[in-house]
Amino acid sequence: MYTDDPGQRALLELLSITPSADNSQPWRFHVKPGRIEVRYRTVPGDVFGVGGHGSLMAFGAMRENLARHIRFHGLDVTLSEFLTSDTPMTLTWSGELPASQPLQADIRDRHTNRFPFRRDALPAPAVAALRNETLNAARCIVMLPGDGLKRLATAVEQCSRARFRSHELHDWLMGSLRFTSDEVAAGDGLDISTLPLPPGGAQLMRWLKPWSRMSALNGIGLYRMFAAMEAKPLLAAPAVACIVGPDSAAGTLDAGQLAQRIWVMANSDGFAVQPVYVLTDHRSRLTDGRVPKEWSAEIGDALADVDRVLNIGSGERLHMAFRIGRPTRQAPRSRRLPLEHIVVSG
Numbered sequence: 001m002y003t004d005d006p007g008q009r010a011l012l013e014l015l016s017i018t019p020s021a022d023n024s025q026p027w028r029f030h031v032k033p034g035r036i037e038v039r040y041r042t043v044p045g046d047v048f049g050v051g052g053h054g055s056l057m058a059f060g061a062m063r064e065n066l067a068r069h070i071r072f073h074g075l076d077v078t079l080s081e082f083l084t085s086d087t088p089m090t091l092t093w094s095g096e097l098p099a100s101q102p103l104q105a106d107i108r109d110r111h112t113n114r115f116p117f118r119r120d121a122l123p124a125p126a127v128a129a130l131r132n133e134t135l136n137a138a139r140c141i142v143m144l145p146g147d148g149l150k151r152l153a154t155a156v157e158q159c160s161r162a163r164f165r166s167h168e169l170h171d172w173l174m175g176s177l178r179f180t181s182d183e184v185a186a187g188d189g190l191d192i193s194t195l196p197l198p199p200g201g202a203q204l205m206r207w208l209k210p211w212s213r214m215s216a217l218n219g220i221g222l223y224r225m226f227a228a229m230e231a232k233p234l235l236a237a238p239a240v241a242c243i244v245g246p247d248s249a250a251g252t253l254d255a256g257q258l259a260q261r262i263w264v265m266a267n268s269d270g271f272a273v274q275p276v277y278v279l280t281d282h283r284s285r286l287t288d289g290r291v292p293k294e295w296s297a298e299i300g301d302a303l304a305d306v307d308r309v310l311n312i313g314s315g316e317r318l319h320m321a322f323r324i325g326r327p328t329r330q331a332p333r334s335r336r337l338p339l340e341h342i343v344v345s346g
Helices: 006-016 053-073 124-132 147-163 167-176 181-185 201-207 211-218 222-235 249-268 278-287 293-310
Strands: 027-032 035-040 077-079 089-093 138-143 239-246 272-276 316-325 343-345
Touching: 006 027, 006 035, 006 053, 027 053, 035 053, 053 077, 053 089, 053 249, 053 278, 053 316, 124 138, 124 239, 124 249, 138 147, 138 249, 138 293, 147 222, 147 239, 147 278, 147 293, 167 211, 211 222, 239 249, 249 272, 249 316, 278 293, 278 316, 293 316
Parallel strands: 027 343
Antiparallel strands: 027 035, 035 089, 077 089, 138 239, 239 316, 272 316
């Protein structure tokens, strides 16, 4: 047993249910007396790395989970920042943690819903509440149906065309999908049942796992069909909440924390939430020179229009977009790796 302290175990459970890119859970917890170090764990096919945007967003979300837990239980816990592989995020406390610390429902019930939403508009108070949420320089911009939202959807479609033509991103997605009950039970990745696929869609996705097959069908435009499927839900969305803030490591941590706060709040109010990350990911890939030259002009134009729509200033970026609305059905929940797999003592 990595710890026989029920207070520590509750704290570890809280940290472990943090959202991450495709439920990759890129962390490992080192438990010591009065101290938990959260270190980066490289996962198979990792496309982010320890300082990557997706990684920092996840650790920012973990920071929000911890902040809510501290407030809920009145704990005396301090937290250092997580920025590099040499600097873990460290939790320390004085005395003993309470023996009983149930996870509050709002954190436990946060989840992703990729299925269609109802078309009715979000109530004005809900929209105002989203727009009022800020953290340092990170803020939430809410897009409602209209020209701006159509332009966001167009940009998603353009970036998704590049995504489905990328060997690297194909391997990441296919490596994340879990098709059998045993694969799902392992506790990581994306349960195929969480995706809104048509009849036979799961079988097609499994058949497409080898890049050679996807690449061949891209020759007749399969990537266009998949990209249109990704963009369509945004066109019908009652609202899209966009997290905007400084384009820096510290700004990304803040954005991840704010994104988690908004996600928890929306789910607690009965709204369904789907994170949309393709715009943000391709901003990073374009900046890092990882978008092939033949696609870079198209992607650059799409992202420039996103900046105009959201009025993003110099030194800022879009960190995350959330499709938000009333659910038409409940979505399966992602599982988590057993703590025994990601916790070590000492």
